[in-house]
Amino acid sequence: MNREQISMIAHTDHPIKSPLADDSVGRLLEHGLPRGDERVLDLGCGTAEWLLRALTTRPHLHAEGVDVSAVALTQARQAAKRLGVDDRLVLHHQEAADFVPSQQFDLVISVGATHAFDGLLPTLAAAREHLAPGGRVLIGESFWDRTPSPAALEMFGDLDDLATTVDRVVAAGWTPVHGHVSSRSELDAYEWACWGSLASWALDHPADPARAQVLETANAQRSQWLHGYRDSFGFLCLVLRRTSD
Template sequence: MDRHEISALAHADHPIAAPVSEATVGRLLGRAIRRPDAHLLDLGCGAGTWLLRALQAHPEVTAVGVDLSDAGFGRTRAAVAEFGAEDRLELSRQDVTEFRPARKADVVLSGAAYAFGELLPALDAAQEHLAENGMVLLGDCFWESEPEPAFRAEMEDGPQKYADLPATIAAIVGHGWTPVYGHVSTLEEWDEYEWCWTGSLAQWALDHPDHPDHEQALKTSAGHRDGWLNGSRGVLGFVSLLLRRTNP
């Protein structure tokens, strides 16, 4: 079972795939979509759930989602078809770093900075696809409090490094962007997300005791739960930002 399959199972009960509530998603999208016929692009869209929410709430919006995995695409397409919006959504399995859209987007969603290596390169990529006076809806982690060295090393075992919230915002502003709205995920949002993540995966494993990936799923769930309760809870934060270019 690869990480895409694990992620699809773990997000079965929390399809947003981020520690934010449905109410927060609606509020962020409502502020980002400033014209009824806005065009959205989600770089690293996962199953396309954010775009599904946008299409449900805004009947003239069109959207394109791109992800390296198409796990969940079928479920999202079926949900969109239920309210007759299949002609307003395009989902593409592709490396986001190689994606070249046919048109610029009024809103670019970017919640997978790791796909571009770091946060600021992810913003550069978003800018390439952004229409004039467009907005980026960015989601990323930061250090809510100082992590234990071992946990920091585990989380930063790659090109992306995290900072505290003031330093994260300062880096974004220094790179030419102005935050026009933001939301810091609450502990309640984090707990709901993590209980769903670990619980959904464990539930699947317990429901499929004869599946060859049964043990792997249980072990992954338990390991993630332990890392959350003993490492990231109250330490790792998540911020969602609406950003515009300071000098368009």
């Protein structure tokens, strides 16, 4: 079973692929979409969960998503059709960094996908190119909540702390108009959901050739979380406007 298939199973019970509760997602969208008739772009949309939630609650919204995963985009199209919002959603199968839109957008989303642009500030630079005057960016990024262990550093690299992360964003010409730091409850719920879904799948498919691999992955990832990064990892979402538009 490849990495993408494992990720799909892991996020069965947590389709927002970030440590955010549903009410936190809703509040972030409210601050990112104050009118309700905006044009929205998600760079690295995956199964387009952010876009689907925005579209189902805002009948005048139009959205586009970009992702490299054909499997994820197929799932997104099926969900959009099931929800009756497929006529307002356009999906592009390509690298987010190579996307050249035909229009500008009122909200650009990139939550948990800054790796597609090699980091937080390059992601914001790319978002700026797609943003209409007065538009907003909703971005999600990891940070170190406290000094990480060597194992955590090896897994996630040289992240900044919360204050430094926000300072870098401001220095790059952005002003936060809303923010959300994931709580311990949100962080734990996400990890338990991911590795629990994998373990459940393995136990429910005893004859599947991939059972041992999936169960081993669930156990290894849960152990890395509990012994490696649980006490130091944090996640921040910001709604941003350009300081000088």
